[in-house]
Amino acid sequence: MRFVGVDIESVGLHPVNGIIWMLSITEGKRTKVYHDCNGMKKFPADVVKILEDPTICKIIHSSEFDAPYIEMNTGIRMRNFWDSKLCETVIQGTQIPRNKPTAMSEKQFEALLQRHSAQLQYVLIRYGFKQPNKSVRQNFIDRPKGIKFTKEEISYAGDDTKDLPAIQQAQEYLLTRDKQLEVALLENKVAEVVAQMKVRGLGIDRKLWLEIADQNLQKYKRLIAQLPKEVNNWNSPKQVKEFFRNRGVLIESLTDIENIQAKVNDKILAKFIEARNMYSDATAYGETWLQRADGSSTIDPDGRIRCSWQQIINTGRFATSNPNILALPKDGNQRSAIVPRRGCVFVIGDYSGQEIGIMAVASGEEQWVNALMRGESVHSLIAMRLFQAEWDAGTEKGCIAPFKCKCKAHQDMPGLPYYKSKKLNFMLAYGGGPGKFAQITGCDMLTAKVTVAKYKKLIPNLNKWLEKNAQEALHTGVTYSADPYHRRMVLKGQEDWMIENQGKNYPVQGAGANMLKLAMISQPESVPVVLPFHDELVTEVPKAYANKAVKIMKSIMEQSADYITGVKGVIKVNPRVAINFAKQ
Numbered sequence: 292m293r294f295v296g297v298d299i300e301s302v303g304l305h306p307v308n309g310i311i312w313m314l315s316i317t318e319g320k321r322t323k324v325y326h327d328c329n330g331m332k333k334f335p336a337d338v339v340k341i342l343e344d345p346t347i348c349k350i351i352h353s354s355e356f357d358a359p360y361i362e363m364n365t366g367i368r369m370r371n372f373w374d375s376k377l378c379e380t381v382i383q384g385t386q387i388p389r390n391k392p393t394a395m396s397e398k399q400f401e402a403l404l405q406r407h408s409a410q411l412q413y414v415l416i417r418y419g420f421k422q423p424n425k426s427v428r429q430n431f432i433d434r435p436k437g438i439k440f441t442k443e444e445i446s447y448a449g450d451d452t453k454d455l456p457a458i459q460q461a462q463e464y465l466l467t468r469d470k471q472l473e474v475a476l477l478e479n480k481v482a483e484v485v486a487q488m489k490v491r492g493l494g495i496d497r498k499l500w501l502e503i504a505d506q507n508l509q510k511y512k513r514l515i516a517q518l519p520k521e522v523n524n525w526n527s528p529k530q531v532k533e534f535f536r537n538r539g540v541l542i543e544s545l546t547d548i549e550n551i552q553a554k555v556n557d558k559i560l561a562k563f564i565e566a567r568n569m570y571s572d573a574t575a576y577g578e579t580w581l582q583r584a585d586g587s588s589t590i591d592p593d594g595r596i597r598c599s600w601q602q603i604i605n606t607g608r609f610a611t612s613n614p615n616i617l618a619l620p621k622d623g624n625q626r627s628a629i630v631p632r633r634g635c636v637f638v639i640g641d642y643s644g645q646e647i648g649i650m651a652v653a654s655g656e657e658q659w660v661n662a663l664m665r666g667e668s669v670h671s672l673i674a675m676r677l678f679q680a681e682w683d684a685g686t687e688k689g690c691i692a693p694f695k696c697k698c699k700a701h702q703d704m705p706g707l708p709y710y711k712s713k714k715l716n717f718m719l720a721y722g723g724g725p726g727k728f729a730q731i732t733g734c735d736m737l738t739a740k741v742t743v744a745k746y747k748k749l750i751p752n753l754n755k756w757l758e759k760n761a762q763e764a765l766h767t768g769v770t771y772s773a774d775p776y777h778r779r780m781v782l783k784g785q786e787d788w789m790i791e792n793q794g795k796n797y798p799v800q801g802a803g804a805n806m807l808k809l810a811m812i813s814q815p816e817s818v819p820v821v822l823p824f825h826d827e828l829v830t831e832v833p834k835a836y837a838n839k840a841v842k843i844m845k846s847i848m849e850q851s852a853d854y855i856t857g858v859k860g861v862i863k864v865n866p867r868v869a870i871n872f873a874k875q
């Protein structure tokens with residue numbers, strides 16, 4: 292394979308109406324810098340050929356920026372990436388936070404960056420190259436057009452690519468040695484999808500968005516008006532805590548109130564929680580969400596948003612910013628303001644059974660696997676056995692359990708067997724035990740201990756598997772996703788209980804991330820992804836193509852799941868056609 296290092300110097304990072312000053316290309320030891328002090332609208336024909344050729348691999352440090360920027364300003368779509376930043380993140384097996392954690396000193400943080408950061412300046416030094424003079428970068432940011440570039444500026448642009456081919460070779464060696472090459476190749480392919488997602492953007496109905504925020508604010512005001520007048524200011528934690536203390540409800544921290552409510556079931560506290568959630572929805576997802584830190588709008592002139600994508604966080608999943616679309620409440624009404632392009636619809640596939648399916652197969656919990664294959668609910672299955680008397684008492688005529696049934700007492704509501712079983716089924720894999728169960732359900736500690744012990748007997752293989760994973764993580768300092776990719780996460784400098792929890796959780800989370808990413812890269816161009824939202828995959832297609840797209844997406848998402856779990860048919864997906872992103 293031919294490898295070519297690519298980098299651009301530009302105005303800003305946002306690809307819409309940008310200016311490209313320079314393009315640097317390195318092949319082997321030869322670096323060439325192309326530049327235009329009035330902004331490059333075109334690249335030389337031989338360069339275009341290299342960029343577009345899928346048989347030539349482009350080494351780019353952070354393709355999430357360069358690829359959409361080049362495509363949106365020159366029309367050239369690059370194919371075949373080696374993203375040295377993503378590859379470095381896979382090699383390090385850890386993601387270093389952008390900002391210094393408060394518990395760390397400047398010196399400690401700098402040492403951490405030198406050891407593990409995937410930023411180019413640190414990668415260059417780690418692989419034995421010289422760090423480029425970063426001060427020149429400033430010259431490109433607010434530069435007026437028409438000022439000729441200096442020799443120093445041109446040579447700076449070349450410095451950013453000249454070592455990329457050597458870094459690529461070193462990274463490929465390390466990835467092969469550590470059996471992480473397949474993960475890196477997956478990420479490089481995902482990077483191409485992310486670039487296309489950014490070029491395409493995601494539609495938002497600004498007017499509706501603001502209306503929803505306003506409705507939430509009005510609702511908040513109504514809820515507050517219904518609360519006792521004894522409290523002057525319901526936004527004051529001090530006054531709120533004092534009020535509830537006088538009612539016999541002790542609140543140490545307001546972040547705990549939902550758990551406290553689960554125990555005390557206080558009418559006023561319930562209203563207060565509802566109001567508080569409404570307030571955060573109304574403020575966080577109002578006007579401010581549509582603005583960047585510098586005050587500019589996150590909605591581009593074409594009515595679409597283009598987030599910054601951080602492609603690998605520690606779980607292997609995505610994170611976003613500007614705007615932070617992945618932080619949208621999963622069940623909130625703001626989702627209905629995310630809309631497809633005119634004449635198009637969304638087709639949305641949901642991997643909601645993903646974690647249970649991965650755990651069932653990887654741990655060899657046959658009862659779960661068989662239930663999933665038959666399309667039964669694992670939560671119902673557990674509820675019927677663990678809370679038998681309670682369950683039977685609530686069985687109505689025509690109950691089809693362990694398939695998901697319609698009986699009132701068999702629903703996913705706090706206090707009911709189904710709800711408690713569902714919590715248990717997820718809880719162990721997040722490191723929870725009797726304490727957590729007592730907190731979630733409001734039962735006493737003895738009941739919690741008995742219930743969890745009884746539960747573990749129902750799922751002996753899953754329990755054993757989780758414990759084994761926790762111990763391995765503790766002894767080795769690494770944990771791997773439970774799928775053919777074997778994505779690695781390095782657990783350094785954390786406390787034992789945290790390592791144990793991650794040892795239990797990461798194999799499941801990492802495999803889930805791989806499943807979604809594999810589905811993303813397998814979509815044909817006719818069913819383009821516009822948003823991977825946690826376990827959901829959103830594509831945008833012309834209305835007339837919707838039914839065909841549903842079939843394609845079902846097949847791709849299920850095949851990806853089959854590959855990850857290794858058992859055909861455990862995870863089922865039924866994509867739906869939607870005119871907005873509202874939760875169904």
Ligand SMILES: [Zn+2]
Pocket residue numbers: 686687690691692696697698701
């Ligand atoms: Zn039922």
